[in-house]
Structure formats: C-alpha cells, structure tokens
Amino acid sequence: MTSPEPMLRIARLSKRFGAFTALRDIELSIARGEFVCFLGPSGCGKTTLLRAIAGLDPQDEGVIELAGRDVSRAPPAERDFGIVFQSYALFPNLTIGDNIAYGLVNRGRPRAEIDRRVEELLALVGLPEQRRKYPVQLSGGQQQRVALARALATSPGLLLLDEPLSALDARVRIRLRDEIRGLQKRLGVTTIMVTHDQEEALAMADRIVVMNHGVIEQIGAPEEIYRQPATPFVADFVGHMTFLDAVSTGPRGVRIGGLELHVRETNAPAGAPVRLAMRPEEVRTRDLVEGEANVFRGRVGALAFLGAFCRARVEPVQSPGAAITADFSANAMRDLAIATGQERLFGLSEATLRVFPARAEPAAS
Amino acid sequence: MSAAAPVATRAGPVPSGPGARASTEARIGAALVWLLGAVLTLIIAAPLWMLLSKSVQSVDGAFVGLANFAVYATTPTLVAALLNSLFVASLSTAIVVPLAFVYAYALQRSCVPGKGVLYAAALLPIFAPSLLSALALVYVFGNQGFLKGALFGASLYGPVGIVIAESLYAFPHALLILTTALALADGRLYEAAEAMGTTRARIFRTVTLPGARYGLISAVFVVFTIVITDFGIPKVIGGQYAVLATDAYKQVVGQQNFPMGAVVGLLLLVPAVLAFFVDRSVRSRQVALLSARAVPYVAKPRRARDLAFGVAAYVIGAMIVATYTVAVWASFIKYWPYNLSLTLANYDFASFDASGWSPYFNSLKMAAASAVIGATFVFFGAYLIEKLKLAPFGRAFAQFLAMLPMAVPGLVLGLGYVFFYNATWNPLGVFYGSLAVLVVNTVAHFYTVAHITATTALGQIDPEFESVAASLKVPFWRHARRVTAPICLPAILDIGVYMFVNALTTVSAVIFLYGSESKLASIAIVHLDEAGAIASAAAMGAIVMATAIAVKLAHLAIDRALLGRLQAWRRR
C-alpha cells in the first residue's frame, strides 16, 4: 500500500430520483489525509454525493472505491467511515459517554478499553468531564463536538461531515471550524465536508469541489477556485463578482461601451460578445495615473456601509450603463473621502479580470 | 468482515439496482418486512377476503354470484333494516356534529372557565362500552324512567332510544376531530379581518367555517360510521327496530346463515370505506390550508360569546356525565322502580349468570395481552416500515394492510374472523373461541390508529440516527432496542393504553368470536341485559368504565413519571 493510491476514487457516478438527475458522471479522486469540501447551492447534489459515498443512498451507476476496495454496492456497515450531520444526530437517551462508545460497544471491546478510548476522545474534542451528561444538557457546539468524537471513535478511514456547522451561530461556527481543521490535520483522517458556505470551504479545505445541478463545475485548491474560477457559475458562487457584457477586441482586449480594457487572454475572436468578470475588492482607486492601461474615470454611485468596508457602485464615464461593484476599506474611505457623486480614477489590474463566453447558450440557471 | 470484496465489474457501468448488495443485516430486515406483511395478511386481509367470498357463496359453499345480494334486496325485512340504519345514522350525525362543534368551539375559541373539566366530561363515553349509555337511558326515559314524559309519549325502544344513545356514544369521537380542526387556525387571518372592520358573523362565515370545513366533513363520516356499525346500543334499546348491525348478528349467530351475514357485513363496509377515503383526501388538503408562518389563534375574553358557549358546553357536558352517573347509580338499586334502596347485590354477577366475575377477568387478561402484544407488534411493524429502507414492495404492502383496518368496522372484521377462523380447512381454527383470537382480533381492529401513532413518533426522530448507526456498524435491531424504542416509549405506552381501553369496551368485533371460556365483560353485559338483569348489566358496565378510567389515569401518572424521573434525558 505504498503506491499513491487514492483513499477514495469515484468514477462515472450517476443518480436519478425519478425524472430528476441528481448526479451526472461524477469523477473524483481524494488522496489520503486530504480535507475536501463539496461546495454548492442547495439542490446541487453535494449531499447526495456524500450519501452515495456513505452507501446511505446508493448511486444508480458508477464505481466507488474506498482504499482500493470496490464498495459500489456495499451497505454502509461494510464501508469504513464516520459521519457527522448538521442535526448532530446524538441519541438523546444515551449519555455523552454512551454516545461516543456506541460503535465501540458493538465491536465487543472490553469495557476498560472502551472507557479509555471515550476519555481520550472527549479530551480530543475539548469536553473532558462531560461523559455522564445527556445531549440536551450541552450547547449546540458541544453537541457537535460529541458527534465528531463519536464518528472518530472507531478510527474510520474516512470522515464525512454533512454541513456540520450550519446549525451553529456565527461565533461558535468559526471557532469549531478551526478546531475541526486542526483535529483533522493532527489525526490525518481523510475528510469530506459538505457545505454551502463558501467562506467555510475556503478556510478549511485542501481542495474544493464546486458542484451545480448534479455536475462538478471545478475542483481545485481554495485560492485557485477563488482566483481562477473555471466557469461563470464558480466565479459567481465563490466570492462576489461583477459581470459585465463586453465585446472582444482581440486576443488580449475587451471593450465595454467606450471603455477599453486589457485582459490576460480571451479565446473569443475580435468582435465576439463576451462576459467580463471582476471582483469588487480588486477595483483600485489609490495611486493611479490617468492614461495608463486599465485606468479609467468613473462616477461613484450609491454607497452601502458594510462595517469594515463600503460597497460602491461605480459607473465608468466612457460607459455610463455599466455598473461595477467596488469594495473600499474603511481606511480608503476615510483617507480619500470617497462620496456619492464624486468623479475619480479607478483601476483594474489585468491579472484579476476573467473573460467568459457570452451568455449565448441557455444560461446555467 | 469484508476484506476481500469481489471487484468483478471494473469495466462498464455498474449495473447495480437501487439497493445496496444485500448484507446479512439487510437480508434479515427484508425477511422481517415480508414476515410483517404475512402476519398482517393473516390477521387483516385473509378474514376480509373470506367475508367477500362468503357473500357470493350459498350456505353450502357453492359459488352463486350475486344471488345473495338479490335475496337481500327482495327481502322486505332486510331492506327495512338497511333503511332504518341509514335513518338513525343520519339523524344521530345531524345531532352530534353541530353539538360537538359548539362544544369544540367553546373549548378552542372561547374563554370558558374549566376547560379541563369540560374536556374530561365529553370524553367519558370513550371509557365505557357503547351499550352502557343505552342501559342508562332505560332508567331515564324507559317506560318507568323518571324523565319518561320528556319523550312526549314516544317509546324509548326503537329509533328514539338508538339515536339518543348513539349521540352520547359518538359525541367524543366527533369532538376530538373538531377540537383538532378548530385548534388549527391562523390568528393573523382574524386580526386582518378585524382590522378591516368585518362583523363577527361574517368572520365566522368566511374564516372560521372554511378553516374547520374539513374537520366537519371528517366528523360527519366518522359519526355516521360509528353509529351505523354499532351493535351494542340497538341490541339493548332497539326493541323491534331492526338495523344492519343487529341483522348481521341475527343472520350469523341466530340463524347461522353466514352468506347473508357476509352480505350485511359488506353493506356496513360501504360507509366506512367511503369515510376512509374522504378522510384521507380531507387530511391532505387540511395540511395545505395552513402555511408554516401561521400564528396560532388565541381567544380573548368576550362576555357574550363566553357566556353563550359556556352555558351550551356545560349543559351538554352535564348531560353526558349525568347519563353515566345514572348507569352507575342504577347498578346499586335493589329493584327498580319498586324498591330504590341501595345494594351491592347487582355486583354479585354469579347470581345472574354462571360466569360470574370471570368475564371481567377475561376482559382484563384480553386487554392486557392486547396492550402488550399490540404495542410491541405495532411499534416494531411501524419501525420496519418507517425506518428500514428495505424490500420496498413488501413495505408498501405492509403499509397498505396497516392502514386497512381504519376502513373496516369492528363488526365486519369480527364477521371475517368467524368465517376465517371457523373454517374447517383452517388449521388456525383451533384458536377459534379462545382468548388468543380475541387478542389478535382486537389488535387488528385497532391497528391503524396505533400504527399512525407509532409512525408519527418514529417520524419525529432524526432520520440520520439510522445513518449514524449504520456508519458505526450497529445492526438495526440493536439500534432499535437501545435508541429508537426508548425514545418512543411514551408513544408505545399510548398505543398500549389505547389498545387496553378499546379491548375493554369493544362489543361489535368480539360478539361473534368469544367462546365458553373467553366470554368478555362487554359480552356479559349483553347477556345480562338479554336475561333482563339490567341492573347487573349496568353494574358490569360500571366496573368496565371504572377500570378503563383508572388505567387512563395511571397512564397519565406514568407518563409524567416517565418524562420526569425515569427518563431524565428528556429534561433540559
């Protein structure tokens, strides 16, 4: 087993619910020790894929291999995973200790060994001394830690997390997300987490699998997903993105109304309609020289105060119809005294602009 | 466990079906699902099938097509019974549903004081055999009754008595439906209507009634079915007024004319089946009526309304309590109406009937066995159907059979049991007349409500529990015992008590089935009344009622203890 054989390999996996195709031709490999997030809007098939991997809702077609073993049609109990759900799914009538020991007792281990393991796991998730309490006596975050300990108790090869943080409030969510990530690194357990929260995925995952309408849109490291979205969907779903209708002016240029911009590359022939995508935080307004490439004069429209930053609507003077969303830090707002109605210079760096084909085909919506 | 799983189909799409490869656990689960289906077939489907087939056979068992139905339609006495049944059922429904609506309105939409007392009073008839109300009426309105004059010379024995007694008996059933219907109301609708200055009458017509419409329809069918299939009341108080239920008894027990009994049974099945389907469609629409954002309506005190509904509800409640009080009082009277001194002699059942107190103890045994066996079987049946996603065809089949008894009146099921368990070819015939058959019949008779209770309780459990157990490689039977059953204990207890109380009070189903050593208290009441020992019959009824109420009170106490001390994990 020294070969770089993946922990999980999925090939040609499809699943339908009646006429509805939930998953289509999924291909995916996950390496040992990797933390992978399935990210997508609700109904995109991410949970369905997770449940197929678990064997809880078997796929119609396709192969699932776990550590080189074909488990495509094995029932859940014959696979090797631990699972944590959004609802915690702690057995309310069992104590914390009994919940964690639930899978261990079944394996006929001696009582003392089970006790030792339970203590160890409780310490691991930061809940020592709580084993005699019942789930209702714990907070949501504590319950989810217990669920995590229970899933890890049998040392499974694969840890599946189905939106584990979604039911928690924001502060607990962020703390627990760091803890889970730390724990996963320490134990080296291969982990798949389903989430609809892009921030969570970006912060936790080694790799993100972005899904939409039952297909994988893109697989990549968080930065890759954020900076080089492969499709307009990914671009739009991960982070904030302004889309503008534009016309290609050659291999490295586009035009929006009267505004010409340089871009890294466009596959579209000159004159073809394209879509230009840019992130609000990449719109600069400091230290710009008029006349340089990708620097233009624009008018500041409506401003929305969002705490740490302000979101502004900017209309290029040369292309009054186009609305660009731009984020400015509180610092910038104060230093530059940006206000509605102002006209000033804005800049877009070539590397941050993405060009996508125009919405000719029926848009993915 | 499975280190070397065969990896034969590397190439090409895996032609796996919807299910996972069968593990031992899955095979056991699927086998249990099919076993459940088989048992339900034996206790529900087979007897009903026998009823259907008997109706197209001659007395000798030869196939005669619809000849029995033709005989029925051309026999004036039989047709008269059908018309009589329709008449009393319609009249009782017309009386009960509006009264129950007023009562439910008082409970749910007004600020009448003492709602707990009103509720308890209205539910009283549930704890007594149906014929106890009829026995009480003999003392009130009979030819020697102290309120005889209130009938203006009409005879109690016949439609008048049947309708009054059935109205009392069916009242709580209608009330339960209507209180539920009136409980579901969106307070915002009322606030919006009031904000627009709508009159109360118009609000009632445009908001209240449409909201309760489905409950009303449901109540109409339920009351109609209860009345038309009840046997005890017409038997005691019907006099010469023949109805379908007494006809079925006369045909089967009196004349041993099984085919004609089957025909009558099928006629009784019609309104019940109709009610079943109406109820189902009504239920599905009632759900859509209330949006998730609805805010429950809370009544605010209003003098005129509270006074009017309070008076109406207390009068109705008092009449119910008074009726059953009369029955209990009568059971202590020495010789009505000539010697009103009190005595315990009527409770010395042995001096009126050789079986003495034994029917009461038979009833206790039967009810306890039905409660224990019924609760266990129904719960695990519901678990197999609800929680195991195995054998989809078997599950659908079992689910269908589990819902079937709702549409089958006890009398009809009892007839089916006679035909099925009394058939000479049936090896299960050795149980005929034993308490075992009565237990099985009772469990089958009340299966659906128990099944729905269990299914609802199971549905409220996080569906991921099973997934977690599977991931931890805990087989479903261990999981059910360690987690699911303890969580559902209150529901299991509910089912047990429901079975117990109904087993104690049912007459219709078991009147055909009891044997010499398995005579039940409810049947003893029929016999005592038949022999003219009406005070003793009332005494037996009073004992049954007291037992049922005691069990219910014990249930409430245990439930409290269960939620409190024994299952501390339920408390935060």
Add this chain to the structure above:
Amino acid sequence: MKLRHAASLALGMGLAVFAGEALAQKTKVTIYTALENDQLGPFKASIEKAVPDAEVVWVRDSTGVITARFLAEKDNPRADMVMGLAASSLLLFEKAGLLETYEPKGASALKPAFRDGAAPYTWTGMDAFLGVVCFNTAEAGKAGAKAPASWQDLLQPALKDKIVMPHPASSGTGYLMVAGWLQSMGEEAGWKFMDGLHQNIAAYLHSGSAPCVQAARGERTVGLALDMRGASEKTKGAPIEVIIPKEGVGWEMEASAIVKGTKVGDVAKKIADWSTTKEANELYSKTYAIVALPGVVNNPPNYPTNAEAGMIKNDLGWMADNRDRVLKEWSRRYESKAAPKN
C-alpha cells in the same frame, strides 16, 4: 421498579392466555345448552362432583341460537353433549342422525313422558316448563287493563304496545307458546289470535325469561314468559301476578343427549347417567316445578297452583316436525311488519 413490575405482570398475563389451556388434566366436555345463565354454575359443580374426571365447558345461548349453531356445525361438531335444550330441538337432531344412542342408567325410573319413546334411545327429558302470563298489576291499573283470565283478554286495546314475549325463532319459550296456541286453538284460530296479539306486542325478546323480568320491573305491563321466572320475580317484590289462562298453556321439555362422534363418549355417558339421578332432578326442580323423576317436588313461593293442570295436551313430535314451517310462517306474518313499528 414499580413500572417494571407492572410491565412484567402485564406480559405474564399476556403469555398466560396462551399457556393456560395446556395445563388442564381433566377431560373437557363441551356441552351446548340453553339453560338459564344462573343455572349453569350449580349444574357444573354438581356434575363435576358426581363425575370427577369431567370438566364441563358450557356454550350457552338461547334455544334458537344453539339449535341453529348445532345444525350448522353438523359436519364438524364442536359439542360433546347437549343439555337443557328443548326436546323438540333434540327430536330434530335425532331425525338428522346427530345423536348417540345411549340410555342412561336410571332412565327407566323417570316419568314415561320424559323418556325417548321411540327406538333408538337418544335423548332423556329433564324437566318441563310452561309459557305463562306475567301481569304487572300496578302498571295495569294505570293503563286501565283488566287481568287476563283467557288468552283472548290479551287482545284488549288497553294493552296496546304493552306486551312483550320471546321471539319464537330464538327462544324455546317463544316457540312453545306459538306451538301451544296452534295446537290448542287449531291452526287457523291460532294464527288469527296471534295476528291480534301482534298489535299489542311491544317487542319480541331474545330470551324466555326477560319478558317477565321486564313486566316485573314495570317496564312492560305483560310479559309472556317462563313460569318459574314469574314466581321468582314476584317473590323479589315485584307487583305481578303469574296467570295460567283458562284455555291452558303450552309447554316444552328440556332434555339432554350425547352427540354422535364425540371423542369423550365415556365421560359423556357418566354425565348422562348423572342427569337421571335424584341430585340432578333436585337441581332441576330449583328452577322448574315439574321434573322427570317422580317424587321430586318443589313448589316455590308464588308459583301458580293450577300450573300442572293447565298444561295442554302437547305433542312434542308435532312441535319438532312443524318447527321449520311454523317459524317461517310466523316470520312472514310478523317480522316484515315488525320493523317499521315505533
């Protein structure tokens, strides 16, 4: 703790239901009977004392029900004996070949009328009962009805809807009264009388004693019923007279027999022997004034002194032979009219 105890108790009771049957060591003899409910206990005790290896299992219902049930089960009889059933029913069974031939020891000592007169010997009479009039004087006074000396007095308009009698198809007492009227008045006059009586009938009841009980309680004014019940109700303090109309009353005999093909024939024969003993007859006489064994006499208080004299000349054979025909005719005349009555 308590809960657990209760649960195990309940479970135990549940199991006991199924386990109980296996424990019996005595021979069970299933006896179909139409005896009154209150007779069954003492009868069982007496039989089991006389025949220690027997355990009596009663299946009790009214005469009509037991007769119909016995005939319906003729291919697969569940009864080992019949006892306390109308002799006319037993004659019917004898004719259908359903009864075992056996003459109990001591049968020869019985009054001749109580013995099976025709070979083969299958049934033995136990006692005789009469269909009499229970007349509630208190209620009659209110209604202005006069006490009936003759059957025809029952037709007086003051008694409209105030008379109850047993249903002849289900009650032996009911049939003996109908058969008695037809035999003593002649068929035509008998039916004419019943046509008139029907106008005054409030209900045809399921039992032979209930009509008198209802009359005794004042619920009805007149109950046509079993002789003995009238006497006992009067003794309990009911304001009733037990009247034997001057034309005489119909009567019927209760008898017992062994069912052909029973598996417990030996024990059944011992029980049949018991039925002719003095003990048995003394038991019969607690409920019936006229019993099979000469010399056993019990004249209960308030029993009409002219009863035995008032018995009509009754042909049990005629009653058996004409049972079907008479009941059909009765049903045709009165059941179709009975229903719409108020």
